Amino acid sequence: MKILQVSAELFPLLKTGGLADVAGALPAALQSEGCDVRVLLPGFTPLLDGLHKPACLSDLVTPWGDTVHLLYGDLGALGVKAYVIDAPGLYARPGNPYEDAHRHPYGDNHRRFALLGWVASLLAHGLDPHWRPQIVHSHDWHAGLACAYLALSRDRRMPRVGSVYTVHNLAYQGLFSAHHLAELGLPPVAMSLHGLEYHGQMSFMKAGLYYSDRITTVSPTYAKEIQTPEQGCGLDGLLRERGSVLSGILNGVDEAVWNPAVDKLIQSRYEAGKMAGKAQCRSALQNAFGLEAQSTRPVFGVVSRLTEQKGLHLVLAALDSLVAQGGQLVLLGSGEAWMEQAFRAYAENHPESVAVNVGYDESLAHRIFAASDVTLVPSRFEPCGLTQMYGFKYGSLPLAHRVGGLADTVVDCTLEDMATKQANGFIFDDFSQNGFERAMRRAFALYARRKDWADVVSHAMRLSMGWQRSASAYVALYRQLIA
Ligand code: ADP
Ligand code: GLC
Numbered sequence: 277m278k279i280l281q282v283s284a285e286l287f288p289l290l291k292t293g294g295l296a297d298v299a300g301a302l303p304a305a306l307q308s309e310g311c312d313v314r315v316l317l318p319g320f321t322p323l324l325d326g327l328h329k330p331a332c333l334s335d336l337v338t339p340w341g342d343t344v345h346l347l348y349g350d351l352g353a354l355g356v357k358a359y360v361i362d363a364p365g366l367y368a369r370p371g372n373p374y375e376d377a378h379r380h381p382y383g384d385n386h387r388r389f390a391l392l393g394w395v396a397s398l399l400a401h402g403l404d405p406h407w408r409p410q411i412v413h414s415h416d417w418h419a420g421l422a423c424a425y426l427a428l429s430r431d432r433r434m435p436r437v438g439s440v441y442t443v444h445n446l447a448y449q450g451l452f453s454a455h456h457l458a459e460l461g462l463p464p465v466a467m468s469l470h471g472l473e474y475h476g477q478m479s480f481m482k483a484g485l486y487y488s489d490r491i492t493t494v495s496p497t498y499a500k501e502i503q504t505p506e507q508g509c510g511l512d513g514l515l516r517e518r519g520s521v522l523s524g525i526l527n528g529v530d531e532a533v534w535n536p537a538v539d540k541l542i543q544s545r546y547e548a549g550k551m552a553g554k555a556q557c558r559s560a561l562q563n564a565f566g567l568e569a570q571s572t573r574p575v576f577g578v579v580s581r582l583t584e585q586k587g588l589h590l591v592l593a594a595l596d597s598l599v600a601q602g603g604q605l606v607l608l609g610s611g612e613a614w615m616e617q618a619f620r621a622y623a624e625n626h627p628e629s630v631a632v633n634v635g636y637d638e639s640l641a642h643r644i645f646a647a648s649d650v651t652l653v654p655s656r657f658e659p660c661g662l663t664q665m666y667g668f669k670y671g672s673l674p675l676a677h678r679v680g681g682l683a684d685t686v687v688d689c690t691l692e693d694m695a696t697k698q699a700n701g702f703i704f705d706d707f708s709q710n711g712f713e714r715a716m717r718r719a720f721a722l723y724a725r726r727k728d729w730a731d732v733v734s735h736a737m738r739l740s741m742g743w744q745r746s747a748s749a750y751v752a753l754y755r756q757l758i759a
Pocket of ligand 2: 293294295298444445494527658659660661662681
């Protein structure tokens with residue numbers, strides 16, 4: 277099966293969140309399942325730089341009249357062939373791929389991401405004479421227009437190309453003024469309730485949801501949640517209507533990247549049953565950040581975007597209690613300025629117990645999972661969440677809100693689930709300060725029972741979280757679609 281994966285980010289070249297981890301790992305996992313996979317990416321500088329032996333496949337004139345080049349090459353270490361759209365006027369900007377230095381979305385984002393979808397549909401229509409996909413699989417709103425261009429320009433004389441659209445986060449929708457419709461080469465009929473129109477604007481997210489053949493999202497629970505008004509971000513009606521083609525496929529963990537037995541980014545390697553290295557990772561991190569060198573009380577870790585979604589105001593308000601119980605916190609994150617500031621201020625007043633790193637640092641993220649005992653993920657909503665799974669792998673038990681993919685992966689340390697070796701973390705139902713702090717007290721209580729703690733950690737670290745299970749679920753979906 278020939279599959280084109282379309283996404284705006286890809287680890288290790290360009291990453292702002294979990295989307296990149298997925299886009300970086302899924303192609304190879306699909307290839308192991310026998311698929312012939314290529315990826316299509318916008319030409320952000322790190323993505324262009326990552327393309328080995330690029331050749332120009334085609335010069336294209338966009339619907340708004342610019343000339344851009346489609347390059348073809350391979351992504352080296354990833355072992356995947358890729359198309360990259362070389363359009364420096366649109367993509368060659370430093371920093372975040374979506375926003376300027378003041379965190380404002382770029383004014384021409386409609387063009388920057390329409391182009392991604394438009395080129396995907398050209399490839400589906402045979403732009404590359406040597407390779408034509410049978411399925412176009414696009415990810416999040418950045419690639420949502422691929423489904424619209426495909427559906428609206430279907431050529432009945434050509435074999436039909438199926439489209440799969442994966443929602444990684446319904447909260448980011450790609451909304452733009454309806455005035456841009458014609459310049460993007462979309463017909464007026466698209467601007468309707470039965471199309472990509474959303475309250476008078478055009479929605480790239482809705483384009484994906486409306487025009488795709490199959491919709492997936494990144495966990496079974498989130499697939500249900502987004503069909504409710506509470507979590508549907510205004511699109512729950514459409515999602516309910518399309519419920520028969522909507523499913524949840526849980527993300528996996530790239531075990532070549534997130535594995536303490538081979539991880540070169542951490543102080544010492546370790547694995548379940550041979551845990552001495554984890555203690556060294558912990559001392560190294562305490563030392564690096566000037567935290568008290570203690571080994572009898574838990575270290576809590578946070579690696580996260582600092583946004584409303586992640587529920588970290590609960591952590592902030594629980595810091596006095598965390599410190600009073602003897603715990604330590606190491607946080608790495610960036611996002612909303614008020615939250616960065618509040619965590620920083622707390623750390624300045626409690627330097628022995630709390631270390632806060634504002635920024636984005638792949639290597640430090642690994643060191644925090646390795647050094648910590650508990651990974652905090654109290655998200656308000658969470659489509660899948662990867663950090664709780666990285667927590668399992670590194671023996672840092674997740675403490676999470678029972679929502680989305682967290683509900684599908686984290687099993688609370690109740691006595692009955694510990695007895696059956698199901699327990700792997702701490703989970704709270706009530707999204708409140710009390711709910712969070714009770715779960716935190718459970719973590720402290722279990723940590724004091726060293727044998728029980730070690731058993732749960734050992735079980736969590738042995739969980740099989742690799743991409744193969746997810747990849748075979750995607751393959752089953754592609755097969756249905758091709759049939
Ligand atoms: P989301 O995609 O909503 O941000 P996920 O849990 O799916 O949440 O994925 C987050 C990814 O981004 C993980 O790989 C995590 O390690 C990484 N990450 C988040 N914030 C940072 C940061 N400040 N520095 C380094 N990595 C980060
Ligand atoms: C999104 C979601 C996150 C998910 C990730 C990868 O960023 O917020 O929950 O794990 O995409 O699918």
